[in-house]
Amino acid sequence: MSATFSVFHDGQFWVGVLELHDEDGVRAARHVFGPEPGNAELLEFCTGSGFLDLSRQAHAAPLVPEDQRPVRKLNPKRLARAARKALEDQPVGTAAQRALKESFVEHAAGAKAQRKQRREAAKERRRDMARAKAKAKHRGH
Incomplete structure (x- = not known):
């Protein structure tokens, strides 16, 4: 028999679920913490009488066979996504x-490289023309 204790936020409260797995199926019990439990609170719960009570509840819970576990209905938008x-x-x-x-991806990459080259060449031409113009202004004519 194996056991799993999970803590999660159910939208309103923080909840701890103890699942007991054996060859026949699964038994489970839950404990509502309320606000988010800290490490110290979780340690105190696991080592104290709270976990023993949760374990008793899980052992007393009805056995659900593995193949008959209810499947949670998914949100249709999440399912579509x-x-x-x-x-x-x-x-x-x-x-x-x-x-x-x-070939489409390869062509797109080549086109991107060509655009970058043309843009850099145009930038260089504009810089050269500006430098030539500034140099001409300084000749004193």
């Missing part, structure tokens, strides 16, 4: 599509 992210992360299907995608 996760599905969209999974689709974006998937590679393109066929070899031809992957080749097209790679």
Whole structure:
């Protein structure tokens, strides 16, 4: 038998959940802390009578088989966001599509480098023209 104690924020309170796993299923009990517990408070709870009471509650709780554990219903927006992210992360299907995608990415990188080169050349030309103009003003004509 293994046990897991988790502390999390449920939206309103900080809650500790003790799960007891054995070959037949899972038993669980929870303790509401209220405000966020500090390390000292958690240590006191785990070493004191609070954890023993929680353990008794967990042992007295009904056994839920692993395969029949209720699945929490997900928020539809979160589910849609996760599905969209999974689709974006998937590679393109066929070899031809992957080749097209790679050539597109390669072309985009080359175009970016060319734009940067042109921008730097234009900046250099403007600087040279300004220096030449300033030099011409200082010749005394």
